[in-house]
Amino acid sequence: MPLIVKDWLADHVELPAGLTAERLAADLVKVGLEEEAIHGAAVTGPLVVGRVIEQHPEPQKNGKTINWCQVDVGALNVDGVPVAEGGTPRGIVCGAHNFGPGDLVVVALPGAVLPGPFPIASRKTYGHVSDGMICSQRELGLGEDHAGIIVLPRLGYAEADLTPGQDAIALLGLGEEVLEINVTPDRGYAFSYRGVAREYAHSTGAKFTDRGVLTGAEPAATPDGFEVVVNDAAPIHGVTGCDRFVTRIVRGVDPSAPTPAWLKHRLEGSGMRSITLAVDITNYVMLDLGQPLHAYDLAKVAAPIVVRRAASGERLVTLDDVDRALDPEDLLITDSPSGPGSRVLGMAGVMGGESSEVSGTTTDVLVEAAHFDPITVARTARRHKLPSEAAKRFERGVDPVLPAVAAQRVVDLLVELGGGTADPAVSDLDTTVAPAPVALRVTEPERLSGVVYTPEQVRSTLEEIGATVTDGPEDTFLVTPPSWRPDLTGPADLVEEVVRIQGYDQVPSVLPAAPGGRGLTAEQRTRRSVTRALAEAGFVETLSYPFVSAAEYDALGLPADDPRRVSLRLANPLADDKPLLRTNLLVTLLDTVRRNVSRGLTDLAVFEIGLVTRPQPGAPVAPSLPGGVRPTEDELAALEAGVPAQPRRVAGVLTGRREPAGWWGDGRVADWADAVAAARLVAEKVGVEVIVTADTEHLPWHPGRCARLELADGTLVGHAGELHPKVVERLGLPARSVAFEVDLSALVAGSSGEPVVAAAVSAFPAAKEDLAFVVDESVPASVVEAAIVAGAGELLEDVSLFDVFTGPQLGEGKKSLAYALRLRAADRTLGADEVRAVREGVVAAAAAGAGAVLRA
Missing domain, CATH: 2.40.50.140 (Nucleic acid-binding proteins)
Structure with missing residues (x-):
């Protein structure tokens, strides 16, 4: 964000005596330049x-x-x-x-x-x-x-x-406060003292002197100027990367000439360090006028300069001593030591190269002042992670009239401070196009803002910001924006300027009426119900970034051919060590658990609801669309087809005690049953029945303590159970930690969506039966329960498993499952014969469906 030194600002606009940074901030915020911070005096005392x-x-x-x-x-x-x-x-x-x-x-x-x-x-x-x-x-x-x-x-x-x-x-200048302001992306001109001073004048009416306009002192191009060629045969988004390039030469500069204290003070107050006189002067003029410039050692540059796109395989060592691989979309500044455009001097509008930089022996300086395409510069800066001061200005739009003015300022300062001599040779390649006029209805500001503005107010305000206003047909103005405002392209932009300069406080605050018939969707309500239910069950909700690395999949023990390893790789990740989008929720939730356990919190019950990305091998790749133009319907369809599935999932992890220890006892350690119960709770809140069966191999769960959750039609919706011991060891978690992960999107898709209808309450008493069955240990309890439900018929109101027993008296490989059945009829009291018939039906169905034998 720009830093504003008040005495420098006073070069452009009259400031009142005793102006404080707080007052300056208040004046600028009226016209939309918000205060970011006020940096106090660096030194106090004697x-x-x-x-x-x-x-x-x-x-x-x-x-x-x-x-x-x-x-x-x-x-x-x-x-x-x-x-x-x-x-x-x-x-x-x-x-x-x-x-x-x-x-x-x-x-x-x-x-x-x-x-x-x-x-x-x-x-x-x-x-x-x-x-x-x-x-x-x-x-x-x-x-x-x-x-x-x-x-x-x-x-x-x-x-x-x-x-x-x-x-x-x-x-x-150490006792001076410095104001830091926040500039929105559409107002790049405010990244200069010239621009901020203009805004201060708009706010206060102070006299403003524009030092960025042509004065007539700038010499015209000469035939012997340093030759420049723009060779952008395949411009990006239909716009040539460079439409203005000015070069000037200053000879005989004293390489030992120091940067004067006043200039160094202004640079450092504005957040830039002093380097050498030539570089300091280019930075000074950039901060002053908003035009980035570059100084070359003339002895290291060979004519002509060629502005072109990068070729495949080209590299550049930039001024920060980093060797960078260039992209075909990068716009370059090159020269011709062995052929036109053969050597790369720098990335246009971003950063120069070290091969031609000004050094302690430079006496002849070639000054570059150019105008580059904002989108091209922005993409290059982001691609190479180089948010330079020049790039910040070019990507927001620089005044195309400035290059000649700024170059002249640099020449004047090099002559004055460095003892150089201005060379009469001037090059100015100019293909810029004047801004197109915008038709603005006189009543448009009133229509959009609700404030009555007279035609005279509209005209004078637009002229105040530098626009040219002429009368058009049928109560319209033809407004030609100033060269430094490339953001003014339509009537709404001009209306915003009128409202901004006249005062936002004039716009009435009207609360819009809320439209009826809207609210949360069924899925949103379900999601909130699930969140609330898990929180009431003792879980704490967490949020994690969806970025992971292959090493985190390794920690979960996922096999090399596991579909969950097929991840979408980000072209520009926030962290280089985590370039992949997660394919499951546990991978990031377990990292959260690991961090908490490492800080001493071992009794945890946490959950997360979030999206995962599941790309399919062989799926179409989303195209890279050009910027600055609206995509066609076919391009949008191709983009949509290339977006992988992103289901929403719910995952939870429990470690340590599920019930706390105290004077009342030792508490209870969380086990696989808690994870299964939590997963079933999610399904219950969605309103679907899930079938729980054993899954012998699904990492990161324990092969013998993992449950598979399916819908009635066989759709897999999740897993729950105890984590694999090796996974627990690799992550540093407490032994026998448990977890679940459920596909919430699949559960919602499997629900009927119909509202739950309450069952009528019978006035007749219930009959209760307890039955214990002996089955093989490999038979899941859910299979026995399903057989009981089928055999009991419509008189069964409820069935629940209340005891599991194993022992030598049952035989090798056997277990006993005891169920409590509640039977009831809606219209009568059940007789003994009816209850007996249900009992016999249940025993027969359990034997047929699960091989169960009634335990004596």
Whole structure:
């Protein structure tokens, strides 16, 4: 976000005396530039100019040599008298050695607070009482140089203007508050002092001077200008990547010329560090006007410059020393050491390459000021993860009139500050097109905003923002937007400008009437019911990011051919180590559980409801559509066909105790039955019956303690049970942790969707029967229960399993399942013969359907 230094802003617009950062923020927010933060003064307390009177090196036992210095700080000396009048200087210990007697330095006296915060006080060190500190750039937050002390004349401050005891906070600009503002993507012009100053003038009526318009001092293109060729034969989305390219040359620049203190202060106050004079000047002009620029070492560039798309396999080492593989959509700046366009100099509008950068030996500078396509720059910056200051401006839209003005400013500053000479050769390749006029009905602002604006108000407001307004037919204005506002393309955009400048506070607040007949869908209501039921059952809902790695599938033990390993890979993941979209919910939920267990929370019951992505091998791939144009119906259909299935699932994990321990007892450890019960609870809330059977092999569950959940038609909807011991070990979870995962979308699809009809309450008593059956241990209880239901017929009201028993008296491989049956008729009291008949039918059905034998 842009940082605004007030004295720099004053170069463009008149500011009232005593303007605070808070007042500036309030004025800018009226026109839509929101305050992000106000950064306070970097240094407080006494920070002054000091002259070193004496410097005595003192070697120490640790091998270090310190300097015991006597420093004159004028009226702030020990006795309050300057040394020139016989005063006593302050004694200060300093470990740096790049200064000497007579040098003017910056001194922090006791009571000062430096960035950190780092308070300064008199303290005994190295056998002396150090009465302050002689400061380096980093200690004052002015740069990264910590090895050397600031010697003010070396930074460009005239020695005649400096006196011991002078306030260094004001001198260095350290006491000034800096305003950080938030700029919306459609207002890229506000990424400059020129743009912010214009908005301040709109808000307050202050006098604004536009320093970004052509003044006539900019020379026209000459035949001998540095040749530039744009070769964009296959432009992206039908727009050429570069429609303006200005080059200027400055010769004889002093490579040792320092960046003056005022320019360095403005750059650092705006969040940019000082590098070299040529680079600092291009950055300064970019921040000032909003036009990104680039400086090349002329000796390292061969004509012509060719602007083109990257070829397959090309690479570039950018200024940040990273070797990057280029994409065919990247727009490049190239030159021709062995053929036109053969060497890559930089990525257009994003970052230059190190092969042609300005160095400490550069004397002749080639200045580039160009206008690039916003979409091309935005895609390149994101593709290479290079959100440079230039890219931030180009992708939001830069004024195409600025290149010539900005290039002239750079030339002037290089001549003034670097001692260079402007070369008369000028190149200006210009194929820009003037903005098209927009027809605006005079009454449109009133229609869209509800505020009555007169035609004179509409016209004057649009002219105030820089637009040209002429009368059109039938009460319309023909509005030509200014060159710096590429976002003004339709009537609604112009209406927004009228409302913004006239004041948002004039727009009435009208609460729209809520339309009737709407509400949550059946699926949304079901989802909320499931969430509420699980929470009431003691589970805590969590949310996790759906991004995973192949290593997390390995931790679950998924086989190489498991369909859950077929994942969608993100082209631009948030984290490089998690580039895949999850195919099941447990993989991310177990990571949440692992993190909690590692922090000492071992008794957990958590659940999550979320989407998973299940791509199918051989499915069509979604096409990469161009930006800036509306896709065709066929393209949208192809895009839809390439989107993989994304079912919604519910998963839960239980670790440790399900019931807490205390004075009442040892509690109860969660087991597989709790996971199955939770999964069945989900199905119950959806309103469907699930059949629970054993599943002998489905990782990450235990092969002997895993339940398979199916609908009546055989559709698999989930699994529940105890996690595999190796999975538990790899994830560092408590032993015998349990989990479930259910496909909520499949459950909802399998439900009838009909409202539940309450059963009539019978006034007649129920008959109860308890039956115990002996079956093979491999027979699921659900199979026996299904046989009981079939054999009991319509008189069965309820059946429940209340006991499971195994023992030698039953025989090897046998178990006993005891069921409680409740029988009732709606119109009569059941007789003994009817109950007996039901009992016999149940016994016969259990024997036929499950091989069950009634236990004696």
